[in-house]
Amino acid sequence: MGRQFFVGGNFKMNGTVKSIKEILDNLNNAKLDSNTEVVVAPPSLYLLLAREHLRKGLEVAAQNIFDKPSGAFTGEISADQLKDSGITWTILGHSERRVILQEDDQFVASKTKAALDSGLGVILCCGESLEQREAGKTIEVVTRQLKAVADKVKDWSKVVVAYEPIWAIGTGKVATTEQAQEVHKAIREWLKKEVSDEAAEKTRILYGGSVTEKNCKELAKQADIDGFLVGGASLKPAFVDIINANE
């Protein structure tokens, strides 16, 4: 399909100076598939450390931004500040922020626009709860989350979509290859209908949720799975095997 494979490591609120340096050293010294784009997202406190410590070619992402450029917003970080610090990506709309911190679709969309306007790449997360899946609402929920962004953002060339079913995150319960492929395909069809042919063809759609070195190869074979957003396993040496899943 010609889409470059993409693997993101979302460290979430994990790590210390010591352990993060160890994870980054492991990546720096590993033989990584040169056709795979690799981005790591440590907690914001460690973003600069990661940028300074990681070898060239490996990129750093924030786990969140605020949608204003600067000002009286205690505790927040802007896209411009990230750019200024050599951080080129941000994750947005992660379900942990949507659920625990009650971020709604509009806020996620507004942050996505702010990030893209500042020239950051965005890993835009979407995904349904178990309850929504069991009610047959998976595609409806995911496309509603994406539609809020499409209403504000026309150019998706720096957006990577991450489909992360909430019931698969941190649970060890990975979606089956069929379940993942079905939703990825639906997202691609939605992109074609609501954004553009080009967005449908070129946008990478990642799968996230209990991805490990054991299940990544099968998932990577699916036509519409263009990479992974990895939580727990990105903190371990086996993250390298996930990065190389598409070899």
Ligand SMILES: O=C(CO)COP(=O)(O)O
């Ligand atoms: O939320 C995730 C990545 O953003 C997935 O987390 P796990 O890989 O730990 O299930």
